[in-house]
Amino acid sequence: MQIFKEIGVLLNKELKLEWRNKYAISGILLYVGATVFIVYMAFFEMEPLTWVILFWVIMLFASVNAITKSFTQESKKRQLYFYSLVNPTALLLSKVIYNSLLLLLISFLIWGGLSLFVGNMVVNVQPFLIAICFGSLGFAVTFTFVSAISAKTDNSASLMAILSFPLIIPILVTLVNLSKNAIEPLASEGVQGDVTMLLAIDLIVLGMALLLYPYLWRD
Amino acid sequence: MKNISWWKWLGVILIVYTFLAGMLVPLGHGIVEINPRSVKTGEQAQFTLVGYNSHYEQDKDGLRAWLKLDDEHAIGAKEIRVKGDRILELDFDIPAYLPVSKRVQDFSLILDSETDGTAVLPTAVLVTQDSIDEEKGVSAWKNSAITGLTVTTGMTFPFRAIIYETIRNTYFHVALWLSMMLLFIAAVVYSIRYVRDPQPIWDSKARAFTSVGLFFGILGLVTGMIWAAYTWGKPWSNDVKQITTAIALLVYLAYFILRSAFEDPEQKGRISAVYNIFAFVLLIPLIYVIPRMVDSLHPGAGGNPAFGSEDLDSTMRMVFYPAIIGWALIGAWIANLQYRMDAIREKWIENLD
Incomplete structure (x- = not known):
């Protein structure tokens, strides 16, 4: 089980890297805090539906910001060094797992921030937790893969937005639908379908990313 | 003229037939x-x-x-x-x-x-x-049984309330849309061939089929908006299929922007092929699953009649299926010209050096 070992080592490396250069993670945290506060200043009070949509919009932009650097933070030389050592699947999976955990943290922070300033609109916690978990996974896979593509270009930041925003819409639409159940006292019957749909999209995207990454990584 | 292959003739004949039959056959009573x-x-x-x-x-x-x-x-x-x-x-x-x-x-x-x-x-x-x-x-109310209804022969398209004469747009809007999907599938197949075996010709073909598919997609959107202006009252009604179409077009426009970001043809081919496959797979839930989960003004959703067995009668099928094949063949011909132009351009650049 060489691959699990590789994933473990790479994940450890990501965490250590993040811990030692605290500016990246603290930048994201500040970004989330500032956005939530701006939203609060703009709205003061909002409808539950607006709350849910704003939650996912903040989440979308925070995720893009957090993940864009996944492949650009390391120099070309260091990447070459990784390529000679590890399996491409392990490299991608370690980044996906790390980014999912990061997005999970970010989404709880947004939830907490919005609850603090605007109030907690989530009545039904279970569908919302499911949405956050699968949403973080879907966002992480899609954005990580697109950042791997855009890192190959000179203008990676703007290309990241152009490439990933249209691609994320199926996941985003399902997430908003699923979260609408969370703000109503009685969950509607559509929850099961939305969860299945979300899980299916996540798995398809993950499968495609793992399948295609070996062709993408070498230069 | 002899050099033109049979499928190009077939495409032209089918498109001419689509225009003639689609525009000239009258509506029924x-x-x-x-x-x-x-x-x-x-x-x-x-x-x-x-x-x-x-x-x-x-x-x-x-x-x-x-x-x-x-x-x-x-x-x-x-x-x-x-x-x-x-x-x-x-x-x-x-x-x-x-x-x-x-x-x-x-x-x-x-x-x-x-x-x-x-x-x-x-x-x-x-x-x-x-x-x-x-x-x-x-x-x-039992007093009169309906019997002996007249069955007419001859070619007419069904008369439908609201749609009326615009039913002919089926051969353009719907057929262009389906042939666009065929062209995108062809492009993905060439992209897969490129990542498995990086020959410049596969990349050139993938790019050509994607650009024709995008063009057909825009034509399908425009014909759909003209149709919507007459039947739904305005060209853009935020219908779920209109939105997903706009997103799909953005995805493919991004493909061309991505291509223009690379200088090296090998890198350009490989990365755009990977993106093309990834984007196509993500488009399947976008185009085929989400519109079915939400109400739409399009036929076949939210209680609207579908163009199923009842609405697409045998006369319409006689024009509709040839129209799909005809548009797909014409699209393949345009793509064919494009990738041959690419090959000529490459030869020309080689000769310059």
Whole structure:
């Protein structure tokens, strides 16, 4: 089980890297805090539906910001060094797992921030937790893969937005639908379908990313 | 001329056929409107009917009309007077009671003509009753069975309320859309071949098929918006399929921006092929799953009639299927010219050095 070992080592490396250069993670945290506060200043009070949509919009932009650097933070030389050592699947999976955990943290922070300033609109916690978990996974896979593509270009930041925003819409639409159940006292019957749909999209995207990454990584 | 392969001829013939048949074949017999739309029970009701593509003057004796609730309950017209090729006056004796336990019930009008065939206007007339007696109503409405409807031969497209003549757009809007999917599938197949075996020709073909697919997608969107302007009232109604289409076009426009970001042809080919495959797989839930989960103005969703077996009759199929193949072949021809141009350009650049 060489691959699990590789994933473990790479994940450890990501965490250590993040811990030692605290500016990246603290930048994201500040970004989330500032956005939530701006939203609060703009709205003061909002409808539950607006709350849910704003939650996912903040989440979308925070995720893009957090993940864009996944492949650009390391120099070309260091990447070459990784390529000679590890399996491409392990490299991608370690980044996906790390980014999912990061997005999970970010989404709880947004939830907490919005609850603090605007109030907690989530009545039904279970569908919302499911949405956050699968949403973080879907966002992480899609954005990580697109950042791997855009890192190959000179203008990676703007290309990241152009490439990933249209691609994320199926996941985003399902997430908003699923979260609408969370703000109503009685969950509607559509929850099961939305969860299945979300899980299916996540798995398809993950499968495609793992399948295609070996062709993408070498230069 | 001899050098043109057979499939290009076939494409041209099918497209010419699509335009000729799609534009020239007339619509079938239909009812545009009827007046008044609501009557009371026990009345001697007189209706004025306006037909479409009808020849009532030629057919004075062969006309029959019914007000119908379901297969069991219908009454025939007492008298039909022809006022012109498109205008009829119908007299009905509405019975004193309705065959239902409701105050108001809608009835469809069926008009059978020996020359033009049968026309149906669903929910043509609302009949109101003051007191309810279902049993008397059932016996009163049984008096006329609908039998011996005329089956017309010859090519006509079905007459549908609201859509009317714009039904011909099926051969352009829907057919362009389906052939766009075929072109995108071809592009993905070439992208897969490129990542497995990086020959410049596969990348060139993938790019050519994607660009023609994008072009057809834009044409499909524009024809759809023209259609929507006539049938839904405005070109853009934020329908779920319109939105997903706009997203799909953004995804493919991003493909071309991504391509332009690379200088090295090998890197350009490989990364854009990977993106093309990834994007195509993500488009499947976007185009085929999400529109089915949300209400749409498009046929086949939210209670609208689908272009299924009922709406796409055999005459329409005779034009619709050739139209899809024809558009796909024309698209393949345009793509073919594009990737051959690429090859020529490459040769030319080689010769310059």
